[in-house]
Amino acid sequence: MEFKHLKRTHTCGELRKSDVGKTVILNGWVRKWRNHGGLLFIDLRDRYGFTQVVFKPDLVDEKTMNEASHLRAEYVISVEGEVNARPEGMANKDMETGEIEVIVRKMTILNESKTPPFDIVDEPKASEELKLTYRYLDLRRPPLQWKMKIRHEVTIAVREYLNSHGFYEIETPLLMRSTPEGARDFIVPSRVNPGRFFALPQSPQLLKQILMISGFDRYYQLARCLRDEDLRADRQPEHTQIDMEMSFVTEDDIFSVVEGMMAHVFKKVLGVELKTPFPRFTFQEVMERYGSDKPDTRFGMEITELTDSVRESEFKVFSQTIESSGMIGGINFKDGAKLSRKDIENLEGVVKECGAKGLLTIARTGEGYKSSFAKFITPQEQDSIAKALNLEEGDIGLIIADQPKTVLAALGKLRLHLAHKYDLIDKTKWNFLWVYEFPLFEYNPEEKRFDAMHNIVTMPYEEDLVKLEEGFTTTIPVDQRDHPWANIRARQYDLVLNGMEIASGGIRNHKRELQQRVLNALGIDDDRAERMFGFLLRALEYGAPPHGGVAPGLDRIVALMTGSDSIRDVIAFPKTTQAQSLMDGAPSEVDEKQLKELKIKVVKDE
Numbered sequence: 001m002e003f004k005h006l007k008r009t010h011t012c013g014e015l016r017k018s019d020v021g022k023t024v025i026l027n028g029w030v031r032k033w034r035n036h037g038g039l040l041f042i043d044l045r046d047r048y049g050f051t052q053v054v055f056k057p058d059l060v061d062e063k064t065m066n067e068a069s070h071l072r073a074e075y076v077i078s079v080e081g082e083v084n085a086r087p088e089g090m091a092n093k094d095m096e097t098g099e100i101e102v103i104v105r106k107m108t109i110l111n112e113s114k115t116p117p118f119d120i121v122d123e124p125k126a127s128e129e130l131k132l133t134y135r136y137l138d139l140r141r142p143p144l145q146w147k148m149k150i151r152h153e154v155t156i157a158v159r160e161y162l163n164s165h166g167f168y169e170i171e172t173p174l175l176m177r178s179t180p181e182g183a184r185d186f187i188v189p190s191r192v193n194p195g196r197f198f199a200l201p202q203s204p205q206l207l208k209q210i211l212m213i214s215g216f217d218r219y220y221q222l223a224r225c226l227r228d229e230d231l232r233a234d235r236q237p238e239h240t241q242i243d244m245e246m247s248f249v250t251e252d253d254i255f256s257v258v259e260g261m262m263a264h265v266f267k268k269v270l271g272v273e274l275k276t277p278f279p280r281f282t283f284q285e286v287m288e289r290y291g292s293d294k295p296d297t298r299f300g301m302e303i304t305e306l307t308d309s310v311r312e313s314e315f316k317v318f319s320q321t322i323e324s325s326g327m328i329g330g331i332n333f334k335d336g337a338k339l340s341r342k343d344i345e346n347l348e349g350v351v352k353e354c355g356a357k358g359l360l361t362i363a364r365t366g367e368g369y370k371s372s373f374a375k376f377i378t379p380q381e382q383d384s385i386a387k388a389l390n391l392e393e394g395d396i397g398l399i400i401a402d403q404p405k406t407v408l409a410a411l412g413k414l415r416l417h418l419a420h421k422y423d424l425i426d427k428t429k430w431n432f433l434w435v436y437e438f439p440l441f442e443y444n445p446e447e448k449r450f451d452a453m454h455n456i457v458t459m460p461y462e463e464d465l466v467k468l469e470e471g472f473t474t475t476i477p478v479d480q481r482d483h484p485w486a487n488i489r490a491r492q493y494d495l496v497l498n499g500m501e502i503a504s505g506g507i508r509n510h511k512r513e514l515q516q517r518v519l520n521a522l523g524i525d526d527d528r529a530e531r532m533f534g535f536l537l538r539a540l541e542y543g544a545p546p547h548g549g550v551a552p553g554l555d556r557i558v559a560l561m562t563g564s565d566s567i568r569d570v571i572a573f574p575k576t577t578q579a580q581s582l583m584d585g586a587p588s589e590v591d592e593k594q595l596k597e598l599k600i601k602v603v604k605d606e
Contacts, residue, residue, distance in 0.1 A: 006078055006110070013049020017099045019083045024102060026051060027110070029140065030075045031120070040068050044079070047145050052092075052101040053079050064107050074113035074120065074137075080106040133582040135573060147570050150269060151558045155222060157268040158242055158554075161261045167218040167244070170211060172204040174224065179206060179532060184228035186237075189598045200226040203551060205457065206536050208245040209508055212547040213539045220244045222554060231577045236555070236567060238575075244505075245549035251493060254505060254550055255280075255434060258495060261552075262432065270561060278432040278495075286435050291412020293438070296499025297431045299424045301331050301415045303408065306399065309384040315376040317360070321401040325479065329400055329407045331415055332389045335422055336363050336396025350417050351400060354410035360399040364391040416499070433496050437461075440490035441521065443480040449523055450485045454492045456518065457536075458506035464488045468517060485521060495552065502557050505550025512540040 008027040015024065031043035031050060040055035055068040071077065081104040092098030117133075118126035120140050131138040138144060159169070178185045178199035185199035201207075203225045211219045223243040229235065242261075246254060259276040266272040279297075286295050289302045306328040310318045318328055333339070339347075348359040362371040362385055369382050377385075389397040398414060400407045419425050440460050441450040450471075452458075460468060467484035476483050495503035509515040515537060519529045529537065555567040568574035575581055595602065 006108070008078070011048035012044050012046040012051040013096060015051060015083055015097050015100050015102070017085060020085050020100060022083045023080065023105075024083055025078060025080045026053065026102060027078045028076070029113075029120075030071050030073055030077060032073065033071055035069070040065075040071075042068070042071060042077075044077070045140075049096055051097045052086075052095075053081065053104050054084075054101050055104050055107075060104060060107070064104075067109060068104075068107060071109075072113065072115070074116055074140075075109060076111040076113070078108045078110055079104045129576070129582060132568075132574070132576060135583045139572065144569065147558070147562045147564065148572065150562050151554070151570055153269045154265055154554065154558055154561070157265040158222070158261060160268075161264040162220045162244070165218070165257060165260070167220045168216055169221055170216065170219050171221055172201070172207040172211075172223065174200060176201050176207070177535070186226050186228050189600055191597050194599045202227045203241065204243050205455070206533070208243060208549060209457065209536065209544075209547065210539055212245055212247045212508075213542065213544045215247075215545075217247045218245075223551075228579075231575070231579060236571060236574055237579045239567070239571075240554040241551040242503075242554055243549070243551045245547060247545040247547045249507075249546070249548055251436065251491065251507065251548070254548055255493075258503065258550055258552065259432075265557075266430065266561075272430060274430060274432065278434055280434040280436060282437040283435055283439065284437070287408050291408040291410070291415065292499075293435055293494065294496045294499055294501040295412075295433070296416065296419070296425065297433060298426050298429045298498060299419050301333065301419065301424070303329050303331055303411045303415070304389055305329050306385055306388050309388045310377070310381055313377055313381050315373060315381075317373070317376075317401050324403075326402055327404045327407050329411055330385070330389055330397045331411055332391060333396050333398060333418055334392075334394070337394050338422065339396060347398065347414060347417070351410040351414055354413055355406045356400050356402050356410040358400075360401070361396055362386065362389075362391070362399065363396040364393050366393055429498070431498055434493055435496060436491075436493040437489045438492040438494075439486065440464075440488040440492075440518075441485045443476075443483075443486060448476070450483075450521065452518075452522060454490065454504065455506055456522065457508050457515065458490045458492045459509045459514070460518075461489045461491060465514075468521065471521060491548070493550070495550070497557075497560055500556060500560060502560070503550050503552035505548065507546070507548035510540060510544040510546050512537050515540060 006027070007025065009025045012026055012028045026044055028044040028046040031045040034041040038057055042053045042055070044051050044053050055065060057065050060068070079102065081102040083100050084103050086099060086101050116137055117130060118124040118137070120137060122141060122143050124131070124141070139148070163169070175188060175198040178187065178197065183202055185202065188198040188200060190196045190198060204221065204223050208219055221243050223241050224238060225241055226238045228237065231237065244257070246257070255277065259278055263274045263276055266274050283293055286293055288305070289295070291303055307322060310328055311322060313319060321328060344359070344361060351359050360373050362369055362382065364386060369386065371382065374382065385397060385399070391397055400410050402410070439453050440458065442453040444451045464487070467488045471483060471485040474484055480486055491507035493505055494501050509518060516526065516529055519533070520526070524532065555570055558570040559567045562570060564570055573581065573583065580586065
């Protein structure tokens with residue numbers, strides 16, 4: 001075999017009109033081919049782009065022409081030829097190399113290809129399962145190649161920024177002790193320590209705190225995080241986060257670093273100028289205004305509480321809700337005329353999915369109000385509701401009466417449903433915001449106890465510490481909202497972009513006594529706390545500095561930057577929603593010999 005063709009001189013996205021007359025060697029995959037009256041046109045592809053190469057019978061020998069006529073999609077070839085300007089009127093404006101073509105003199109077929117199970121085009125007609133099974137072919141598609149390029153550029157920009165701001169990049173182990181952090185651990189048996197197990201890290205949370213105690217002051221890593229949890233479009237069993245921790249900082253310090261990093265990344269990768277500082281909202285504020293702790297602020301339709309507007313109403317739906325400490329809330333849909341009776345029935349189904357009992361409507365027309373509950377309320381009450389919702393002619397108010405948590409969740413889901421269905425979202429915007437002052441605990445009705453809402457190591461606000469102690473001597477009332485632990489604010493914060501949480505963090509407990517009391521409140525007594533978290537608790541006794549951190553999700557950020565619906569599109573080898581890798585068949589069975597070495601016996605379901 002002749003090897004001189006294998007050394008390419010240019011890539012398939014490189015040549016321009018200024019290269020006309022050069023002799024070049026290109027290597028790549030056959031994208032498509034055309035036979036025009038004996039002339040063969042091949043689009044040659046590599047990761048850099050496409051170049052049209054032309055085989056002319058009078059310029060190549062008969063053997064080469066015959067081989068070229070049998071080329072098919074995904075054959076790998078090397079061609080040598082001369083760069084020519086395309087004939088006048090034949091330039092392809094959709095290709096960066098569209099003004100030139102390469103007239104082939106020699107060709108080597110480097111490898112043939114079986115017929116691919118789907119076309120390697122931007123949007124193939126293939127199922128997700130088929131594409132994941134042949135992921136090595138799927139990744140050849142230009143959109144995915146571009147997304148991998150953006151991911152690469154984002155990671156470079158992240159490292160540039162953090163390295164220039166005093167951070168050390170430090171790796172933490174992938175084999176560590178199992179510590180419950182919310183999701184299930186992936187467990188790894190130890191062959192040399194039979195009956196003992198490592199866990200794959202759900203995050204480097206405790207280890208990065210140890211690094212702060214060790215005096216490193218500013219740490220980061222692009223950390224692999226592994227969680228055995230139910231999956232969806234924005235979750236994978238393994239994902240990557242930009243893990244950070246800093247000593248002697250407040251929330252303002254952390255916000256400033258993250259905002260600077262995001263501004264650097266978006267400017268460097270997308271050429272987008274972000275306005276900083278980002279807006280800040282308390283958890284209570286975003287729940288009351290948007291019904292979500294990750295609100296999309298690219299459109300309006302904020303929630304309005306109507307309880308006071310109908311407090312004296314004799315309409316039983318309102319009066320009974322108010323008597324049971326509930327609330328009445330609503331949103332103003334400006335395109336009310338678009339909603340048919342059938343549409344409103346469908347909207348009622350949306351809110352019922354959140355536990356709401358029903359949906360009330362009041363529309364403002366040229367003739368007055370048209371309401372589903374007009375005969376139950378007075379004209380004055382109609383006016384009061386319309387004024388509170390700021391209803392103008394053509395608007396419709398969508399109202400729910402229930403317990404506050406249900407009302408806010410249902411209206412939050414409803415506003416998103418309407419915004420997506422009626423294209424109300426300005427997709428050119430990059431709306432970042434911080435949410436802070438999350439509750440430290442949330443009530444678990446199944447277990448009849450309080451759980452950590454976010455993180456077991458997050459510090460409560462100092463003025464709320466008295467509630468932590470009060471909670472140990474307070475019986476949980478029928479309305480759990482009245483318990484002291486339900487009203488403790490955590491120094492926890494999330495970063496939200498366009499309605500998606502992309503980072504979560506907090507100021508940590510840096511004293512053993514406080515950390516131990518938080519664990520006690522979660523039902524973990526001192527002995528169990530020592531067994532589970534003893535290494536961290538002991539470390540906190542040796543001069544642990546005040547510290548805090550945050551962990552932006554790299555996959556989610558890149559997915560948003562590339563307009564991807566799923567983070568699977570920005571991960572080279574993702575899993576399905578059943579946590580399977582269709583390409584290589586993982587997870588798979590292992591040899592009996594391996595199980596015996598690990599002293600493990602598989603018990604099959606009967």
